[in-house]
Amino acid sequence: MQTYVALLYSIVLGEGRRVVMSDLKAMTESLGLKNVRTLVATGNLVFEARTTKISDLERRLERAFEETFGRHVDIIVRGAGDWLKLAAGNPFPGESVEAGDQVAVRVMRKSAPADAAAALHACAAEDEKVLLVDGDIWVLFSRERPSSRLLAAANHKRMGIGTSRNWNTVRRLAEMVGNRGIGE
Structure with missing residues (x-):
């Protein structure tokens, strides 16, 4: 297992609605990612996953975010060492x-x-x-x-x-x- 950091570009869903971190954590866990933690309410995630391509993780997270919250958000992922x-x-x-x-x-x-x-x-x-x-x-x-x-x-x-x-x-x-x- 590898530790990753994911940063969401924006967690504002429109008209004053923001993503609640517990919902973001649940979405991330639904992808099978482990030991999911958030930091402050601005779209910062730390999680563990099998070693995989960063671009694959970004696509999976972005797709899940859009399906869960109804809009696309760019998500940048870095491995722990790179962070x-x-x-x-x-x-x-x-x-x-x-x-x-x-x-x-x-x-x-x-x-x-x-x-x-x-x-x-x-x-x-x-x-x-x-x-x-x-x-x-x-x-x-x-x-x-x-x-x-x-x-x-x-x-x-x-x-x-x-x-x-x-x-x-x-x-x-x-x-x-x-x-x-x-x-x-």
Whole structure:
């Protein structure tokens, strides 16, 4: 058995309806996936399954989600080792300790285009940083400005399928898959 992390792009079903984590957990278990756990109410799953292709897991989860909740949602899956590598590759470790909610990573289904960071720099405020690490887009958001243009700029159309999580969530998911103490 292998441990996996799955991230849902959006758990809003429309008109103020959100996916309840217990329903998401039940859906995941109905696929025969084991030891299913959720983290916060934003569509984060950790589960165990026989070793298989990531793309197969993504398709199975997306199909089950659509059948269960009535709409398609992109789901990005990473194996535990790849998740731990992503967490260890955080290019903003000092800032993450100080303000983990200001550091985020857009976890990509396929590597972001090579010019993604440069394209996003054009939308960044002076005190914001963007780095491409192993195909994922890491962002250090401004502490001075409550709204950043970077979120809108890092959309599916420009960057490809992905979903963002802040450092606090990345770290907690890493702990759930078995590597205690990352970034602490």
